[in-house]
Every structure is written in C-alpha cells, then in structure tokens.
Amino acid sequence: MSTGNGGGAGYRVEVDNLRAFASQVRGLLDEFQARADGSRTHGQSGVGRSAFGTFPEAQALFDKYEVMRDSLRDVMNYLQDTIDEAQRKADLTAGNYEEQETETTRGLKVNSDGWSVGGTTIATQVGYSSSSSRPGVPQSSPNPPAGATPAGSGEPQSTW
Numbered sequence: 497m498s499t500g501n502g503g504g505a506g507y508r509v510e511v512d513n514l515r516a517f518a519s520q521v522r523g524l525l526d527e528f529q530a531r532a533d534g535s536r537t538h539g540q541s542g543v544g545r546s547a548f549g550t551f552p553e554a555q556a557l558f559d560k561y562e563v564m565r566d567s568l569r570d571v572m573n574y575l576q577d578t579i580d581e582a583q584r585k586a587d588l589t590a591g592n593y594e595e596q597e598t599e600t601t602r603g604l605k606v607n608s609d610g611w612s613v614g615g616t617t618i619a620t621q622v623g624y625s626s627s628s629s630r631p632g633v634p635q636s637s638p639n640p641p642a643g644a645t646p647a648g649s650g651e652p653q654s655t656w
Contacts, residue, residue, distance in 0.1 A: 511590045511597075518586035525579045534572030541565060 542565070548554035606612070 509593050511593050514586050514590035514593070518583050518590065521579060521583040521586060525576065525583060528576055528579060532572055534569040534576060537572065538565065538569035 543558075543561070545555070545558055548557045548561070
C-alpha cells in the first residue's frame with residue numbers, strides 16, 4: 497500500500513502489483529519443485545547403509561546421516577508449503593481488493609442531483625426537500641430546546 501498525494505487520496509493498493517507478486521512466487525515455487533522438491537530430492541539423495549562401511553561407527557554415522565537427510569526433506573517440504581501459501585494468499589488478497597473495489601464502485605454511483613453518491617435515504621430526501629415538493633414523505637423538524645415556545649405563538653423565544 498502506498499499513500500497518495502493530495503487530499504482524500506488515502507491509502508492505495510495496487511492490485512496489479514499483488515498479482516505480479518503472486519506470479520513471481522508461483523514461479524519460485526515451480527522452480528523449487530523442479531529442483532529441490534523435498535520428497536523427490538530425498539529419494540534421489542539416499543545412499544545405502546553400507547556406504548560408510550560396516551563397522552559400528554560407520555553404522556552410527558549412517559544413522560545420523562539419515563536423521564539429517566530426513567530433517568532436510570522436512571524443511572524443504574515446509575518451505576515449499578510456505579511459498580505455496582504466500583502465493584495463494586497474495587492471489588486471495590488481490591481478489592478481495594478487486595471485489596471490494598467493485599462493491600464500492602457500485603455503491604458510489606452519482607445520483608441525478610449531480611453531486612451525491614449512492615441511493616439517497618428518506619432522511620436525506622426529507623432534509624433537502626420542501627414540504628410541497630415531496631407529498632407523502634414525512635417532514636421532520638428539529639426538536640426545539642427545552643423551554644422554547646412554538647414559532648408564531650407570540651411568545652418570546654430564547655436566543656441561541
């Protein structure tokens with residue numbers, strides 16, 4: 497997100513940048529899977545139990561090798577899952593921003609008065625119309641302050 501210049505610009509999300517990031521991450525994941533996939537690499541990198549020798553220390557070394565090899569496979573699988581999750585979340589975030597923008601745009605249509613946006617409510621219509629221009633629409637008037645007398649009654653009214 498970047499801040500815009502000028503009044504009312506607020507924060508801006510470049511959805512295309514999110515999509516480009518998701519695409520780059522997908523490319524990294526594809527490359528990772530082709531060259532360093534944990535399970536496939538694990539299967540290709542194994543050596544036989546007798547590769548270090550048959551004496552007890554060689555067998556202990558082979559056991560440590562197997563533990564390390566399995567740990568590396570697990571780390572590589574975790575890394576692959578994390579990259580995949582980052583790509584999916586970037587795509588999802590971009591989609592959510594696009595959906596929000598579509599919904600916001602739909603709600604911000606300029607009305608026929610040329611300056612207000614969205615559908616006007618009864619309260620808005622009442623506030624901007626005269627009593628003769630909207631038959632059937634209840635007219636509201638502000639409540640007078642406590643102790644005030646009705647206008648036109650001849651009684652003095654408090655000044656504010």
